[in-house]
Amino acid sequence: MISREFLPKFFSLLRQGISKKQLTKDVISGIIVGIVALPLAIAFAIASGVSPEKGLITAVIAGFLISFLGGSRVQIGGPTGAFIVIVYGIVETHGIGGLTLATFMAGFLIIGLGIMRLGNYLKFIPYPLIVGFTSGIAVIIFSSQIKDFFGLEMGEVPADFVEKWKAFFLHFDKINLISVIIASCTVLISLNFNRITSKIPGSVVAIILSTLVVYFFELPVETIETKFGEIPNKISLPEIPKIDFATIQQLIQPAIAIALLGSIESLLSAVVADGMIGSKHRSNTELIAQGTANIFSGLFGGIPATGAIARTVTNIKNGGRTPVAGMVHAVVLFLIMLFFAPVAKLIPLSCLAGILVVIAWHMGEWHHFFAQLKGNRMDALVLLTTFFLTVFFDLIIAIEVGIILSSFIFMKRMSESTSVETVKFFATGENSVEKLFEEELPEIPKGVVIYEINGPLFFGASQKFQEVIMDLHKNPEILILRVRNVPFIDATGIARLKETYKSLLALKIEVIISGANDEVKQELLKSGVYQDLGETNICNDIDLAMNRALQLLALKKSKN
Numbered sequence: 001m002i003s004r005e006f007l008p009k010f011f012s013l014l015r016q017g018i019s020k021k022q023l024t025k026d027v028i029s030g031i032i033v034g035i036v037a038l039p040l041a042i043a044f045a046i047a048s049g050v051s052p053e054k055g056l057i058t059a060v061i062a063g064f065l066i067s068f069l070g071g072s073r074v075q076i077g078g079p080t081g082a083f084i085v086i087v088y089g090i091v092e093t094h095g096i097g098g099l100t101l102a103t104f105m106a107g108f109l110i111i112g113l114g115i116m117r118l119g120n121y122l123k124f125i126p127y128p129l130i131v132g133f134t135s136g137i138a139v140i141i142f143s144s145q146i147k148d149f150f151g152l153e154m155g156e157v158p159a160d161f162v163e164k165w166k167a168f169f170l171h172f173d174k175i176n177l178i179s180v181i182i183a184s185c186t187v188l189i190s191l192n193f194n195r196i197t198s199k200i201p202g203s204v205v206a207i208i209l210s211t212l213v214v215y216f217f218e219l220p221v222e223t224i225e226t227k228f229g230e231i232p233n234k235i236s237l238p239e240i241p242k243i244d245f246a247t248i249q250q251l252i253q254p255a256i257a258i259a260l261l262g263s264i265e266s267l268l269s270a271v272v273a274d275g276m277i278g279s280k281h282r283s284n285t286e287l288i289a290q291g292t293a294n295i296f297s298g299l300f301g302g303i304p305a306t307g308a309i310a311r312t313v314t315n316i317k318n319g320g321r322t323p324v325a326g327m328v329h330a331v332v333l334f335l336i337m338l339f340f341a342p343v344a345k346l347i348p349l350s351c352l353a354g355i356l357v358v359i360a361w362h363m364g365e366w367h368h369f370f371a372q373l374k375g376n377r378m379d380a381l382v383l384l385t386t387f388f389l390t391v392f393f394d395l396i397i398a399i400e401v402g403i404i405l406s407s408f409i410f411m412k413r414m415s416e417s418t419s420v421e422t423v424k425f426f427a428t429g430e431n432s433v434e435k436l437f438e439e440e441l442p443e444i445p446k447g448v449v450i451y452e453i454n455g456p457l458f459f460g461a462s463q464k465f466q467e468v469i470m471d472l473h474k475n476p477e478i479l480i481l482r483v484r485n486v487p488f489i490d491a492t493g494i495a496r497l498k499e500t501y502k503s504l505l506a507l508k509i510e511v512i513i514s515g516a517n518d519e520v521k522q523e524l525l526k527s528g529v530y531q532d533l534g535e536t537n538i539c540n541d542i543d544l545a546m547n548r549a550l551q552l553l554a555l556k557k558s559k560n
Contacts (some may be wrong), residue, residue, distance in 0.1 A: 029320035062305030067326025071285030110291030119283025136366035136390025151176025187355025251512025484515030
């Protein structure tokens with residue numbers, strides 16, 4: 001009997017039963033997501049330095065397995081922008097065979113992480129580090145599309161970031177204006193079509209329009225066909241990659257990078273999805289599914305795959321609530337590949353470049369990036385170090401250095417916040433260390449719940465904090481969060497705090513923060529918590545917090 005921790009969500013839902021109404025919604029959502037995924041799968045493959053069908057193969061094979069075996073109800077899997085940097089580097093150095101073997105190896109590594117129940121620990125990756133390498137990848141994706149966006153007539157684009165831009169500037173006198181117009185229109189349509197309707201993604205509309213215009217007016221722009229030839233309309237039989245010890249030694253580092261990046265992104269996507277549908281994914285089951293999907297993607301000649309946040313959100317917004325939607329999305333892509341490959345080859349590369357520029361913009365999440373720079377200096381240091389190493393050197397080095405730097409900063413903070421003092425007398429009041437909690441608050445009003453945090457709210461403790469706070473057996477009307485014994489809070493702690501109180505506010509539970517010290521107050525102020533909760537809900541001590549709770553209770557009672 002499979003442990004519930006490792007039981008795929010699809011099988012759990014089958015036992016419970018899926019209603020015909022929900023099944024219909026899942027099928028419709030799967031069809032929509034499949035259409036949305038088509039241009040993305042092709043664009044990510046081309047940007048990664050491989051032929052377009054490899055992106056489609058990945059979306060079909062890996063997309064189906066991630067939904068069928070995964071630990072999330074709504075996760076949509078496939079190729080994503082995060083892998084472009086790694087895949088491009090592997091292909092350039094080791095060729096397609098090296099990429100296949102690296103994907104194959106990464107799959108087994110991800111399965112190992114799941115079997116060892118390490119899924120929960122991957123959530124402890126510091127938030128500034130994630131923002132840093134994600135923003136760095138966004139910059140690299142944007143840079144990689146300049147040639148096709150402007151239709152530059154030039155040879156191979158250099159891999160190095162600085163050399164790449166030098167080459168662009170040397171060839172900007174050979175801009176293809178038609179390519180620029182198509183790419184610019186694609187960006188405008190992708191960003192603004194939701195004002196007309198949110199049912200059809202702007203990227204799909206842009207591809208249809210640009211392909212028709214280029215085909216019927218025979219415009220002189222590069223298309224998938226002119227660069228790559230025909231798109232195969234079949235999936236070849238699986239083939240085990242050639243394995244030898246020397247090659248494994250060369251590819252072990254890229255394989256680890258694929259495994260870590262894929263695991264982190266898939267679990268982040270699952271967490272985002274949980275917040276949107278009020279569910280809870282099974283982290284280790286999700287990792288085993290991701291690993292299996294990457295193994296089979298490699299066997300069929302695909303590229304690395306993971307959970308795709310944008311496609312998962314599209315699935316949720318269109319009514320998908322079970323893994324059936326993800327499996328239907330894979331089947332739809334396979335049918336498109338089978339019957340419409342001759343049409344897909346006509347897509348202009350400048351249109352795909354425009355789509356990837358939009359993806360890079362959204363992926364960068366620049367509001368989070370600049371918000372981190374305004375926060376704690378140490379978090380900003382991790383952010384900038386990871387960002388610049390990703391852009392100018394290597395993503396693998398960036399993650400390694402970022403984790404090591406975060407660990408040293410954490411140890412520094414912990415050493416500074418730990419002290420041993422002799423208690424010489426019994427104190428009273430808010431700063432008491434001897435007075436019992438029950439003696440301080442002999443009676444807590446009905447409808448009010450108090451949680452007290454003791455110790456720093458940093459990246460290692462923030463996940464536990466969030467799980468404990470959200471595990472409310474009965475929803476109160478007011479929740480007081482007592483933080484008098486929190487010496488500091490970092491960016492990850494603030495991110496988790498924001499996620500928690502937003503979820504609570506959605507449940508109509510008022511949140512009051514009590515007893516924050518000056519340093520924590522400054523971080524709450526800079527991060528916007530004061531504005532979100534309201535300054536009256538951030539109190540200096542428990543007495544003021546309780547008075548505020550009584551005011552809110554009276555206000556709610558008068559409204560009822």
